[in-house]
Amino acid sequence: MTEASVKTIHVPLEGREYEVHVGPGLLGRSGALIAPLLRRPRVAVVTDDTVGALHLETLRLGLQAQGISMTALSLPPGEATKCWAQLERTTEWLLEAQVERGDIVVAFGGGVIGDLVGFAASILRRGVRFVQIPTSLLAQVDSSVGGKTGINSPQGKNLIGAFHQPSLVLADTNVLQTLEKRDFLAGYGEVVKYGLLGDAAFFDWLEDRAPDMAGGDEAARIHAVAHSVAMKSAIVARDETEQGDRALLNLGHTFCHALEAATGYSDRLLHGEGVAIGCALAFELSARLGLCAQETPSRVRAHLSDMKMKADLSDIAGDLSDAEALLTLMAQDKKVKDGKLRFILARGIGQAFITSDVPRQTVLEVLQDALARR
Ligand code: GLY
16 A cells, blocks of 8 residues: 555644544654654654564664664553553653653553553653554554543552643554454454444444454555544544543443453453443443434444454353442443443434433343343
C-alpha cells in the first residue's frame, strides 16, 4: 500500500489539536512525521519487551532516516505494569535521559504503555508533549486517542491519572499483523462498540466485512480503524473531560468492569472481550426495558459469534460470581455518580444514550438469566 492509503483524522481540540494517521508503513515514516514537533533531533521512547523485540528496530530506522536519535526504555508487558512502581521507574528514566520541557516522549505499545507513558509525560516537569504509536487494535481504535492517561490502584483500574492529549498518533496497521488472534479479536470488541453506540451503517458494514478484516484484509483494517478513530475524535471534541457524551464510549463497560473483577483481571477475560459481552448485555437490558426491539440483542450476539468472539457469560471459562455479587461489583465502577449506577443503553443499533434511571431488579434479572445460560 502507498502513502495515499494512509487516512488522517484531525482531533479538533482548540489549542491542543492533533492528527491521527492510520495506515501501513507509518513506523518507517515516523521520523518525517515526528520531525515537525521536535526542537532538537532526539526522542525518548518507552515500549514493552514484546513490542520492542518485534518493532523497535523498525521505529529506530524510521527516526534515523530523518537524523532523529532515539533512546529507549522497555517495560514488562501486561496490565500489572500500570502501577506506581513502573510510573516511578519511567519518570526517573526520562529525567536521567535528560528529557526537557520542549522534548517529545514516545509511547510505543498497547493500551498499558500508552496510558502509563502518557501519564508520565503529563507529570514530568509539569507536562511534556508525547506521541502515541499504538501497536494493538484496542489502542489504535480507543486508548491512544482522547487523552485519558493513568495507572491502576489496588482500589480499581485507571483510578489515578490525568487528561493529557498526545501531540500526534501514528496507528501503523502493519503492526497488527503480529498480534495474536485473540488479542486482535479483543480489540475488535472496541471497534464493534462504535457501530453499536452511534453508527448503524458502520455496524452493517462490520457484519459484512469484519470477517475479512480479521482475516488480514488491509483495506478493511484501515477503514475500520480510521472510522472508529473518527467517531472517537468527534465525541472527544464535544466532551473532552467526560461531562456528558463521552460516557457513550463506555457502552458495555459497566458490565465489563464487573466481569473483569470477577475473573481477577486475568487472561480468563481480556478487556475487549469483556466489552463485547458487556455490549450484548447492555442491549439485553435495553430490550428488557422495552427500549429496543426484542431481536436486537440476538443480532449483536450473532455477529460476535460469527467473529468467533466471546458473546455471553457462557463463553467465560471457570466459576463466576452470582448475580448479586456481579451487581455489587458493577456498583464499584467509577462511573457511579451520586451513588447511582449510570448505564449506556440503546434504542436500537447505533442509538445509545446515557441514563441513571435503571431499576436494580431488571439489571439483576438480566444477570441471572445470563448466568442461567452457562
Ligand atoms: N475509552 C473511553 C474513553 O476514552 O473515553
